[in-house]
Amino acid sequence: MSAIIRYAGCLCLMLASSPLFAAYQLDMSPGVTSFSQGAYEIHQYVMWICVAIGVVVFGAMAYSIIFHRKSKGAVAAKFDDNVTVEILWTIIPIFILVSMAIPATNVLLEMEDTSKSDMSIKVTGYQWKWHYEYLDEDISFFSNISTPEAASLATNASVPKDENYLMEVDNRVVIPANKKVRFLFTSNDVIHAWWIPAFGVKKDALPGFINEAWARVAEPGVYRGKCAELCGMNHGFMPIVVEVKSEADYAAWVGEQKAAKSALAASATKTWTMAELMKHGEKVYTTNCVACHQVSGEGIPAAGFPALKGGAIATGDAAKHIDIVLKGSPGTAMQAFGAQLNDADLAALITYERNAWGNNTGDTVQPSDIKSAR
Amino acid sequence: MSDAHHDHKPTGIGRWLFSTNHKDIGTMYLWFSLTMLFVGGTMALIIRAELFQPGLQIVEPEFFNQMTTLHGLIMVFGVIMPAFVGLANWQVPMMIGAPDMALPRMNNWSFWLLPTAFSMLVASLIMSIMGMGSAPNFGWTFYAPLSTTFAPASTDYFIFSVHLLGISSVMGALNIIATIMNMRAPGMTYMKMPIFVWTWFITAYLLIAVMPVLAAAVTMMLTDRNFGTSFFSAAGGGDPLLFQHVFWFFGHPEVYIMILPAFGVVSQIIPTFARKKLFGYTSMVYATASIAFLSFIVWAHHMVTTGMPVAAELFFMYATMLIAIPTGVKVFNWVSTMWRGSLTFETPMLFAIAFVVLFTIGGFTGLMLAIAPADFQYQDTYFVVAHFHYVLVTGSLFTIMAAVYYWIPKWTGNMYDEKLGKVHFWLTCISANVLFFPMHFVGLAGMPRRIPDYSIQFTEFNQMASIGAFVFGFSQLLFLYIVIKAIKGGNKATTEVWEGAEGLEFTLPSPAPFHSFTTPPQVK
Numbered sequence: 084m085s086a087i088i089r090y091a092g093c094l095c096l097m098l099a100s101s102p103l104f105a106a107y108q109l110d111m112s113p114g115v116t117s118f119s120q121g122a123y124e125i126h127q128y129v130m131w132i133c134v135a136i137g138v139v140v141f142g143a144m145a146y147s148i149i150f151h152r153k154s155k156g157a158v159a160a161k162f163d164d165n166v167t168v169e170i171l172w173t174i175i176p177i178f179i180l181v182s183m184a185i186p187a188t189n190v191l192l193e194m195e196d197t198s199k200s201d202m203s204i205k206v207t208g209y210q211w212k213w214h215y216e217y218l219d220e221d222i223s224f225f226s227n228i229s230t231p232e233a234a235s236l237a238t239n240a241s242v243p244k245d246e247n248y249l250m251e252v253d254n255r256v257v258i259p260a261n262k263k264v265r266f267l268f269t270s271n272d273v274i275h276a277w278w279i280p281a282f283g284v285k286k287d288a289l290p291g292f293i294n295e296a297w298a299r300v301a302e303p304g305v306y307r308g309k310c311a312e313l314c315g316m317n318h319g320f321m322p323i324v325v326e327v328k329s330e331a332d333y334a335a336w337v338g339e340q341k342a343a344k345s346a347l348a349a350s351a352t353k354t355w356t357m358a359e360l361m362k363h364g365e366k367v368y369t370t371n372c373v374a375c376h377q378v379s380g381e382g383i384p385a386a387g388f389p390a391l392k393g394g395a396i397a398t399g400d401a402a403k404h405i406d407i408v409l410k411g412s413p414g415t416a417m418q419a420f421g422a423q424l425n426d427a428d429l430a431a432l433i434t435y436e437r438n439a440w441g442n443n444t445g446d447t448v449q450p451s452d453i454k455s456a457r
Numbered sequence: 458m459s460d461a462h463h464d465h466k467p468t469g470i471g472r473w474l475f476s477t478n479h480k481d482i483g484t485m486y487l488w489f490s491l492t493m494l495f496v497g498g499t500m501a502l503i504i505r506a507e508l509f510q511p512g513l514q515i516v517e518p519e520f521f522n523q524m525t526t527l528h529g530l531i532m533v534f535g536v537i538m539p540a541f542v543g544l545a546n547w548q549v550p551m552m553i554g555a556p557d558m559a560l561p562r563m564n565n566w567s568f569w570l571l572p573t574a575f576s577m578l579v580a581s582l583i584m585s586i587m588g589m590g591s592a593p594n595f596g597w598t599f600y601a602p603l604s605t606t607f608a609p610a611s612t613d614y615f616i617f618s619v620h621l622l623g624i625s626s627v628m629g630a631l632n633i634i635a636t637i638m639n640m641r642a643p644g645m646t647y648m649k650m651p652i653f654v655w656t657w658f659i660t661a662y663l664l665i666a667v668m669p670v671l672a673a674a675v676t677m678m679l680t681d682r683n684f685g686t687s688f689f690s691a692a693g694g695g696d697p698l699l700f701q702h703v704f705w706f707f708g709h710p711e712v713y714i715m716i717l718p719a720f721g722v723v724s725q726i727i728p729t730f731a732r733k734k735l736f737g738y739t740s741m742v743y744a745t746a747s748i749a750f751l752s753f754i755v756w757a758h759h760m761v762t763t764g765m766p767v768a769a770e771l772f773f774m775y776a777t778m779l780i781a782i783p784t785g786v787k788v789f790n791w792v793s794t795m796w797r798g799s800l801t802f803e804t805p806m807l808f809a810i811a812f813v814v815l816f817t818i819g820g821f822t823g824l825m826l827a828i829a830p831a832d833f834q835y836q837d838t839y840f841v842v843a844h845f846h847y848v849l850v851t852g853s854l855f856t857i858m859a860a861v862y863y864w865i866p867k868w869t870g871n872m873y874d875e876k877l878g879k880v881h882f883w884l885t886c887i888s889a890n891v892l893f894f895p896m897h898f899v900g901l902a903g904m905p906r907r908i909p910d911y912s913i914q915f916t917e918f919n920q921m922a923s924i925g926a927f928v929f930g931f932s933q934l935l936f937l938y939i940v941i942k943a944i945k946g947g948n949k950a951t952t953e954v955w956e957g958a959e960g961l962e963f964t965l966p967s968p969a970p971f972h973s974f975t976t977p978p979q980v981k
Contacts, residue, residue, distance in 0.1 A: 108902035108914065111834055118830065126831040133821035140792055141814055147795040148810070152802075153732070160797040163734035172789045173782060180778045183828060188771060190830040195767040210607075233910065239513040248511060249912050268764075273603040274697060276762055276837060280903045285833045287763045289698060290602065291691020294764030311762075311837040311905045313596045315603060316519045319908030385588045386519045387609065416607065 112280050115306070116298050119283025121190035129183055194283070197295040200265035204256065208268070208275030208288035208310070210416065211317035211374055214423075215256050218267075222340045225423060226254045226324070231373045234320040238378050249319070250307045253370065255326045259333035260303050268294040272418070276312035279325055285311055300327045315416075316386065317374045351426045351450045357434070360447055364435025367428045372436075375416060380440040387415065392440040401446050404433055405456045421457060426450035466971060474569075477561035478971060479546045480868070482568050486543025487861070489571060490536050491937065494854075496579070497531035498930050500524045505892075505926035508919050513910055520585070521909035522594040527582055529597025530615075533715070534622050535575055537849065540857045541718040542567075542629045545657045547868065549633060551962035551969060552651045554642025554978045559635035567628035574621035581611035596907060598708070601689030601700040605681045612682065616675045623668040630664035633657055642961065644980035648742070651960050652735060655742050656721030659749045663710045663717070666753075671707040674700065698763055705756035713752045716848060717745055719816075719856035720787060723809045725960070726863050727791055730806035731798030732957035737790040744783035744790075751780050761832045770829050777827035781820070788817050803955070804878030808859035811886050812852060819847030822897070837907075840900025846893045851886075858885070858936065865943050866950030870968035873943040881939060884932040891925030 113123040151157045207214040209225075216223040229251045232238035242248070258264045268277055270288040278285040282298040300306075308323040328336060355363075369378070376382045380392035391397040396404050408429060411419035420429065430450045437444045466472055476482055503524050507515045516524070546564065550557055558564050578593075585592040591609035593599070604612060637658050641650070650658070677688040677700075687693025689700045720741075728735045735741065757765060757773045765773075791813050800806070822844040826832050835841055866872050895918035900906075904915045911919065950967040961978055962969070 109898045111831075111901045112903070119834075122830040122834055125828055126825065126834070129825050129828055129831070130821075133824065137817065137821065140788060140817065143792050144795060144810070144813065147792070147798065148800060148802075151731075151796070151798050151800055153799040154801070157797075157799045159731065159733040159799040161733075162736075162797075163794075164737055164739070165793075168789075168793070169737055169740045169786070173786060176782050176785050180781060184775060184778060187774065187828045187830055191770060191774070192767065194830055194833070195770070233513075234518060236513045236515075236517050239910075242512075244511055244913055246913065249910060273607050274600055278837075278905070280834065283830075283833060285762050285836055289691075289763065291695075291697065292764060308903075309905050309908075313522070313600070313603065313907045315607060316522065316594075318522075319518060319905075319910050383517070383519065385585070386591050 114281045114283050115300050115302060115304075116282050116284075118190050118194040119281065121186070121193065122283050125183070125187050125190060128186070132179060132183070194296075197265050197297045199263065200297055201262040202259075203265045203267060204258070205267045205269070206277055206288065208270040208272070208277070208314065208321075209418065209423075210272050210315050211310075211321040212371075213275075213277070213321065213323060214271075215254075220337055220340075221344070222337065224254045224340075226252045226256065227370045228320050228322055229253045231320070231369055232378060234317050234374055235377060247307070250309070250322045250324070252322055252324045255305070255324045257326045257328055257333060257336050258298075258300070259330050260327050261299065261301055261330070263297055263299045265295060265297045268296070273314045274312050275310050275314045275321070277308070277323060278311040279306050279308035279323060281306045281308075282325075287312055303327045303329050303332070320374070347425060347427070351454070354449055354451075355427070355430065355447075357438075357447050360431045360434040361438060362431075363427070364431035364433075365439070367424065367432040368435050368439075371420065371424070371432070380436075380442075391436050392442065397436045398442050398444055401433070401437065401444075401448060402456070404437065405429075405448065405453065408433055409453070409456060426453040426457075429453045475565065477557075477565055479550050479558045479561070479564065479973070480969070480971065482558075482564050483543045483546030483548075484868075485568055486539045486546060486571075489568075490540035490543060490857075491940075493531050493535035493539070493575065494933065497528050497536055498933065500528040500531070502926060502930050504528065505923040507909055508911070509923040510920065511911055511913050511916055516909070518909045519591060519594065522596075522907070523582060523585060523592040525907050526593045526596055526599075527578070530578065530593070531575070532849070533597060533711075534619075535571075537715045537853050537857070538626065539571060541657075541660075541715070541853075542626075544718065544722070544857070544860050544864075545629075545633055548864065548962060549636055549654055549657060550640070550973050551867075551965060552654050552960055553637065553640060553645060554961045554974045554980065555636060555640035556972045556974055558632050559639055560632045563628050564632050567625045567632065570621045570625035570628075574618040574625070577614050577621075578618040581614045584611065598704060599678075600704075601678065601681070601697050602691075605678050605689055608682070613679065616679045616682075619675045620672055623672045626664050627668045630661035630668075633661040634665075637661075642974070642977045642980050648739070649980060651721075652724040652738065652741055653718070653721035656717045656724075656745050659745050660714050660717045663714050663749055663752065667707040667710040667714075670703060671711075674703045674707065677703075698760075701760050701763060702757070705759045706753075708759065709756040710749075710752040712845075712848070713748060715853050716816075717749065719812070719853045720745060722856040722860045722863075723791065723812050726805050726809040726859055727794050727813075729863075729955050729957045729959070730801050730803060730809075731795050732800075733794060733798040734959075735790070736793035736796075737786075740786055741790055744786045747783040748780060751776065751783070755780065758827060758829075758832070761829050762836050774827060774829040778824065780827075781824050784820055788813060788820070799957075801956075803862075803875065804873070804882055805859045805863035807879065807882045807886075808855050808862065811882070812855045812859065815847055815851035815855070815886075815890075819844055819852055822847065835900065837905055838900035839896045839904045839906055842906050843893050843896035843900055846896070850893065851889050855885075861940065863955075864962070865940065866954045867962055867965070867967050867969055869944050869947075870950055871943050871945075871947035872950050873939050873947065877935065877939050877942075881932060881935045884935065885929060888925045888928035888932060892922050892929050893925070895919070895921045895925075 203218040205216040212227045230242045233242045268286050268288040270290045275288040284296045286294045286296045306325045310321040375388035382388040382390040409421035411417045427450045430448045433448045437446045582592040593615045595604040680686040687695035755777045758777045899915045899918045
């Protein structure tokens, strides 16, 4: 019954865009940048022109269908050509098209003008996460979906389906308000596309290429988007979250990031207990590994993702295990995590894989082991 | 019926395996297409069932990707294209007053390559279901490097099957061109050809031009995967964008390959049931030719987000917008043909009218997609999915059904069940809109395509689409029933079949004799 009411709600919205049903978005978002607003206006303009043409054309058809039917005694006319109307309906559309092309060109030129930016962030697509590098600050981090369990039939049910379902990440990209931020896109593996609807920015991240886009956002807030180019199994599970902060808040955030970085450096030199390694390792595993090797450690062998539970590598020689995690396995989906994770994360992760799911090798791997193996 | 004893039909399976007859081969093409419609349709229903609500309920993301990939490949190469080739096989010789196709043995070969190719493609899915590797999972557009370095082992099966499909299509196209150029009845000049023959003539040239380009793309994939080349691998000095340029140089003409014969079918049907000649025959021919020409210079509008130089984005935007002009001319001509006619609404006419309206809606969204700054928002969303299903399902597929209803009395000698035909039309037409219209909304609201799971704000419209999908899918069983019923019997069709029908095929008895015209008719 409630479903029926909700459909009725959708229907009302189709007839009159009532703010009461704002949850059901029917149209493109006007967005928060100058060119997203421009794209929205052209979208509206072209759509309404199409509606108007549709009313005329379909109206003429409907008139024929109603009044020129044989059952009403209609007798077919004899005409089958008229050069004047043929010329007219070739020429008039040209003018309509020109009226669309002019504003479209202006918006496009503005959109693609990445010059005179205030700061640059390099965005790298990975299967299936984003990496952000602030080129003017010494800040870089990965951004993963915060509910990786959503990506599997077995574990999906445990994930709450709230308003940000599939739209939340562990590390948000933070940018300052009122600054022209230039984004540079590339990819580590396949093609991804970085899309924030509210910015009107969608750009492919291509391996071997650097693409550019920009945004200047006045209002602080949180803006969400998704990967828009099919990039493999978990394409649907690599969201993007951008947080726009006021300039003062942004400066504070930069400070925090730098402090966290020096704390991390300290953790790499200490010796960890087994319990600490396992606890941290599970977290690292959940963020980076479950997409392929699954929460259960059983992998998806049919799709080429081997099991770690009882697997030859996770229960065999530790040095080999460290090596494959650090350097990846060429020609497969196994990435080189040496470039993505720090020594402490890797030590904890490998310890976890060697002892979880009944592997129980008893081995502990310390950050110093990773450092010497690199 | 004195012709009957000239019909030296071989019997048993040999009649079909070794057939060189345009009608038997046409029949095989059409049955093949209908079979694949149910195979590809089942995949679509698995997709729609998974998308009925947010969360994963039925299939894993990996299998979901295999479904979207194979659904697309099967519907494009296994349903729409073979169905139009089947219609050409049946109709072109009859419409130009010929006994058969010009190259009958090649005709046989080009058909039998199809089941071979699809057995191989579907075999990869069967192996996937049995737990032996994955079927192709990179989308029907198979962008590198997802389809090369990162693709499953079964990709080599896919490449081989695409090669076979290409060979089959090129041979079919050559045959149609040879037939049209050489076997027209005396007096039938080019500008007197039925418009369906014209649209297929132009389509055949498009096929010959672009299928080799597709073959080049998959050959480069093959050597990248197996022989150490790096055409599409940036790490080896190659260029992943090259793939997209090559693919869409094939791909955009390909979409017109799937719609031009549809224009032809509608241009035959509307005059018949309006009892009035096609308005603007000459401009229809020129519009078709212009669309074919433009299709070669618009390919990169599929690639606005790839970071092309802004000058290229502008060029492809302007060129794409131009397509609206000849397409508009066609729509205006169809409406003018109906204007002041004497209309009746048999099933073929209903499908043809629905085509004009719904294809035009697909054309409108096509124009919107051409506008580059807005396309940054539309690209790779459900808005695009809605657009191409409007042109391919309510466009091409509707006209294929219209054509079957229109010509099946000529093929079988029996009228189909008109009442059931109308029920089939209304079920199909309404459910197709319930299925595809809400996709515009979720696309504009930000739902990307090719995702197995979505955020909760898209739920309601996805549920509508899924309900529409199931009604649409099961309605096609009624179509199957109607076709079988017409083959088995029914009211006898007259020679003319329809009151307002014109054209050489309607001078042959119903059912048409096995060798169509053994003495060429005179066209004045």
